Amino acid sequence: MAACAALGACARSVEIEPPTPAPDIDSACTRFTAALPQGISTAGDRRDTTPESALTAAYGDPPVGIRCGVPTPDSLVPTTTLVTIDGIDWYPEELTAGWRLTSIGREANVEITVPAELGPAPSVAADLGPTIEATLPATG
16 A cells, blocks of 8 residues: 555545446447546546546546536526637536536536536536547537
């Protein structure tokens, strides 16, 4: 355990419930998560998730949670205002202790949960934008 402390390599995994998308969405999400970087500037290094899943990822401490293949939020209606960050539309939702952003209009929806301590959620979305753009084509 002393080696873990010295190296900082034994951080606890982050609990993130994987979504259960259709098989074609599952395949698209596996491409997306495999292409995610080892770290993002606004949150930190990538962390393991529990349960282990190709549909989830986490970064930093406090952790930013990422889930791919989530359903479109029930509260999204045609008159909802989306936030566009680097060409990707996001549906923002304020949470008790942070924000949840869900990408809209892609082969698969990506959900990012950002703790309030990390500041503005759009900066995390901007960090992940290139990976979304490269792996999850726009629909419609």
